[in-house]
Amino acid sequence: MMKINSVEKSSTSNVGCNISLIQEQALFKNVPQNRLSWLKDLQAKQIKVPARSTIFKEGKPHDYIYTLFSGWGIIYKTVSNNGKRQILRFLLPGDLIGFQADKANVIAYSSATVTSSVLCAFSRKKFHSLLKESPELAVRILEMECMSMSLCQNHLMATGRKTARESIAFILMELYCRVKKQVSDSFCEDNNSIAFPITQEDMGDALGLTNIHVNRVVNELMREKLIYLNKKRLTILNEKKLSEIAEFSPTMIEGNTLI
Amino acid sequence: MMKINSVEKSSTSNVGCNISLIQEQALFKNVPQNRLSWLKDLQAKQIKVPARSTIFKEGKPHDYIYTLFSGWGIIYKTVSNNGKRQILRFLLPGDLIGFQADKANVIAYSSATVTSSVLCAFSRKKFHSLLKESPELAVRILEMECMSMSLCQNHLMATGRKTARESIAFILMELYCRVKKQVSDSFCEDNNSIAFPITQEDMGDALGLTNIHVNRVVNELMREKLIYLNKKRLTILNEKKLSEIAEFSPTMIEGNTLI
DNA sequence: CGACCTTTTGATTGGCGTCAAAATCTGTGG
DNA sequence: CCACAGATTTTGACGCCAATCAAAAGGTCG
DSSP states (O other), rough: OOOOOOOOOOHHHOOOOOHHHTTSSGGGGOOOGGGGGGGGGGGGGGEEEEOOEEOTTTTSSSOOEEEEEEEEEEEEETTTTTOEEEEEEEEEOOOEEOOOOOTOOBSSSSESSSSSSSEEEHHHHHHHHHHHHHHHHHHHHHHHHHHHHHOOOOOHHHHHHHHHHHHHHHHHHHHHHHHHHHHHSGGGGGHHHHHHOOOHHHHHHHTTOOOOHHHHHHHHHHHSSEEEEEEEEEEEEHHHHHHHTTTTTTTGGGOOOOO | OHHHHHHHHOOOOOOOOOHHHHTTSGGGGGGGGGGGGGGGOOOOEEEEOTTTOOOOOOTTTOEEEEEEEEEEEEEEETTTTTTOOOOOOOOTTTTEEEEOOOTTTTTTEEEEEEEEEEEEEEHHHHHHHHHHHHHHHHHHHHHHHHHHHHHHHHHHHHHHHSOOOHHHHHHHHHHHHHHHHHHHHHGSSSSEEEOOOHHHHHHHHHHTOOHHHHHHHHHHHHHHSSSSTTTTTEEOOOOHHHHHHTTOOOGGGOOOOOO
């Protein structure tokens, strides 16, 4: 599995606040137009970040929260006594990054990009003060955090009580469906296929397995003609069978609206 | 590990709405007095439930959400092809139960009591409509869900990337500190000791281990004089050493206030 | 083209599961 | 208050899934 080795580069090109840009974000789906004027104060900035670079590090204070505009990312924690990495979640466009933090703005996990990505950064302080003013925003964040919680619980279930074969089938189906739902770019115009930029080592670090064992299982699934995975592209050849092995259902990634 | 076997009993004694009772709840910590009048509409009911009984079942619609007044509980999921159980979280007094649900009020996990317990039930529908009216409540729920998310992420880290010894040390420390923080009854007046009603099978089902292996590791920790676990009581004999093994820090269970 | 990722294959090891059964604890009813 | 049934803990023998170690092959990008 991946041991600690962090890349520290980030080319930031600030674009300033742009309401129409902000409105596109899943985050502000239910916030009424007249409430969006508040967002000027957030001084949102667009940031372009290269692949495999750190967004923030666990244990350090960090004054921004982000939404992912384009690209893939991860949040993860590191076991300090042996350097092993646990990926907590794969981030896709529209996802919120780094909302949870303690009183000193310290985040308990790290975040990094997988592909080159575009982030939208918000001041945490201003974001928090906005929560008071806009119940819609608070509820919207709550909806998103509930979705993240479900992902985390299913992930825990896979890691704790499923075999390598079952849990690998599970994240493949989960990521496939999340991409189909959240991303609508040229990468996924094929019918049963998505761009799949994560490595087998990433998959192992998400599921508590080694890249070597992930490789053996992935090849087994390919020999059985359930999937085809090659050159950063995943094709689901037998969605029904794979879902059965995984005990995956698309309802698992449907969010809920609270208001 | 525990395979599916559910007890279905619940002696409900409704007490009706009681504002002073509601105010005591962690849930309403920051909600101003004048906003609490809304809560009359929630028609909160107190329910006394015996040990080891089901509160709700995964996959079924359920119209109430709860706070745990007294006692211990769990939320869990079941792998349907083999009946294995994954405990997602141990519930302690003050915890919110069953907030996440889909559009049809279906909850993705089950909940059960460990000890005999007192719950406070709220109508989900009325609770949701209250979210609109009271930003304080929405933010308070958000704070609680962020805390739950942290617990889930640490739990995933333990299950995915820690050894049995490390992850068992971890949940012992986590539960010990959570009880010390959340519970202030006669059960925990001893200095390094708490009432600890869960079985070794429960611990295994939380960490993806068998009760047999949990037993071997627990006895190893006892031989090393790090803990003493007997008759549903846990004593931490060497908190420093145990925390090191677990990579546990009390900051992990400190929540944050957003407003 | 060369350095570094990432994937792949093989051999071996070990942590934890499985199976089986005894010992101990706990709660309940007579 | 004791007796008994079921739950929980404990012990031992054995097996297997996935880790580890090692190294080659294939990809990717500056």
